[in-house]
Amino acid sequence: DTGVSQNPRHKITKRGQNVTFRCDPISEHNRLYWYRQTLGQGPEFLTYFQNEAQLEKSRLLSDRFSAERPKGSFSTLEIQRTEQGDSAMYLCASTQAESTDTQYFGPGTRLTVL
Amino acid sequence: DAKTTQPNSMESNEEEPVHLPCNHSTISGTDYIHWYRQLPSQGPEYVIHGLTSNVNNRMASLAIAEDRKSSTLILHRATLRDAAVYYCILRAATLPNEKLTFGTGTRLTIIP
Numbered sequence: 001d002t003g004v005s006q007n008p009r010h011k012i013t014k015r016g017q018n019v020t021f022r023c024d025p026i027s028e029h030n031r032l033y034w035y036r037q038t039l040g041q042g043p044e045f046l047t048y049f050q051n052e053a054q055l056e057k058s059r060l061l062s063d064r065f066s067a068e069r070p071k072g073s074f075s076t077l078e079i080q081r082t083e084q085g086d087s088a089m090y091l092c093a094s095t096q097a098e099s100t101d102t103q104y105f106g107p108g109t110r111l112t113v114l
Numbered sequence: 115d116a117k118t119t120q121p122n123s124m125e126s127n128e129e130e131p132v133h134l135p136c137n138h139s140t141i142s143g144t145d146y147i148h149w150y151r152q153l154p155s156q157g158p159e160y161v162i163h164g165l166t167s168n169v170n171n172r173m174a175s176l177a178i179a180e181d182r183k184s185s186t187l188i189l190h191r192a193t194l195r196d197a198a199v200y201y202c203i204l205r206a207a208t209l210p211n212e213k214l215t216f217g218t219g220t221r222l223t224i225i226p
Contacts, residue, residue, distance in 0.1 A: 004157070033213060033214075035213075035214075041218060042199075045213035048213060056213070092157075093157070102160040103160070103214060104160075105157030105158050107155075108156075
């Protein structure tokens with residue numbers, strides 16, 4: 001298995017544009033998480049899925065953000081009408097629901113909003 | 115969520131042991147202590163976890179105080195590849211697959 005992958009790795013966009021990121025989890029993992037990380041801070045939780053069901057959303061996830069996992073495999077995170085404050089690293093992680101420990105993280109997508 | 119406190123930064127010489135402390139004075143009896151690290155330009159990666167007893171794996175050792183209010187991550191022989199931000203995180207045993215709550219961690223610099 002190649003681990004969690006994320007695309008694109010970098011995205012530069014202008015304020016007001018929409019962006020979409022993709023996460024492919026480890027194949028047998030049924031839980032998928034999105035986190036956001038700004039410079040000098042630890043990652044902050046955004047949302048998570050078990051299979052295709054979105055089970056929790058952080059208050060950080062404004063209505064401009066939407067995440068989907070339509071077939072319980074890959075997930076997308078869309079940000080509409082981007083703002084400069086959305087500039088951050090967006091991290092995806094996956095785990096098996098039956099497991100009691102490790103979350104496996106992807107390399108992240110770095111978003112820069114100009 | 116129970117909170118952890120870590121030093122902002124530490125330095126260590128290459129090939130020497132490193133002891134990274136974490137205070138968690140409000141830990142509950144069922145909280146596991148987890149450590150993750152984040153190398154530059156990468157996502158976090160799991161290092162080790164424990165509940166009460168000291169733990170060893172191929173990456174590190176975890177020493178847990180008897181009252182569980184503090185713990186220490188031990189890298190036995192630091193290499194340049196161990197330069198990273200190290201996060202100490204508490205996870206409730208009753209909610210093992212809940213989100214991770216990261217603090218700001220300890221930035222470890224390895225001096226050649």
